[in-house]
Amino acid sequence: IDGVNFNMRIARDIETVPILAAIGVTKAGHRLVLGLQSGDKESASNWREFFKDLKVRGLDPQNVTLGIMDGLPGLEAVFKQEFPSAKVQRCQVHVARNVLAKVPKKLKGEVADDLRSIFYASSRKKAMEFFEQFKKKWKDTIPSAVSCLERSINACLTFFSFPEEEWISLRTTNIIERLNKEFKRRTKPMEIIAGETACYRLLAFISLRMELHWRSNPIGKVRNNLPFLKELAYEKFTQKS
Incomplete structure (x- = not known):
């Protein structure tokens, strides 16, 4: 879930309207x-x-298993109230930005490497081990950055509860941010959209086109196909000439 702003003509005024x-x-x-x-x-x-x-x-709350979001205050609580059976995954990119914003410039590279070690660990247990090392290493030098990460660490690692082939898609809000970028790309030549209704129609059309594109690349299915693709490649390159 995410939001994106558009310039719209509302009555006689030009307003920035979030969608x-x-x-x-x-x-x-x-x-x-x-x-x-x-x-x-x-x-x-x-x-x-x-x-x-x-x-x-028509969205059944019982069928919602995970919500991926940034760190908007109150959003996680509202989501859990409306979808009590769902888990929450905090966008690791947003969390990393928040942490690095509290780090001196000369330390950013090293801290960023440590964050990657946590977020891309092979298991939740290993990620928490790296996090404990992170705390021990940086708690005296950049305590505010350590506290920032500590508040979000559990929600950052929720993706480990899901199949491994899905992890790459669950760590961040990249999926919906790509949609938002397509919205902005397609509406950029217009500069100003002629009202809310026109905006909905345009975004609905773009959404349908994106859904058609997504059908050929379902989440979590690429890795499942790798053994088959490797077998084909082996057969192709071991054929006798």
């Missing part, structure tokens, strides 16, 4: 745009209304 968006992933790994709705993306109450609207339109 909230959510992408869902089916059990088969197919991505679908679940909803688009105007609202302040920094407001937890607007996200609550957005989630309620998704449920009214």
Whole structure:
């Protein structure tokens, strides 16, 4: 879940209007745009209304197993209230940025390497071991950065609860940020969109095109195909000429 801003003509004025968006992933790994709705993306109450609207339109809360989001204050609590069976994954990119913002320039490279060791560990147990090493190493030098990471570490590692072939897609909000970039790319020549209704129509059209593109690349299915592809490659390159 994420939001993106657009310049719209509202009555006779030009306003910057945020549009909230959510992408869902089916059990088969197919991505679908679940909803688009105007609202302040920094407001937890607007996200609550957005989630309620998704449920009214047919989204079963029991079928929602994970929400991937940035660190907006209050968003995680609202999400858990509306989808009590779901887990929360904090975007590791956003968390890393927040941590590095509290680190002196000369230490950023080393701290960034340590963060990668945590986030890309082979298991949750190993990640927590790296985190404990991170705390011990940096607690006296950059305590605010250590505290920042400590507040989010559990939510950053939720993806370990899911199949390994899905981890690469669950660590960050990259999936929906790619959609937002496509929204901005396609609307950039327009500069100003002629109202909220026109914006919804345009974004719905872009969303449908993206869904068609996603069908050929379901989440979690690439790695499952690797043994088959390796077998084909072996047969191809070991044929007698």
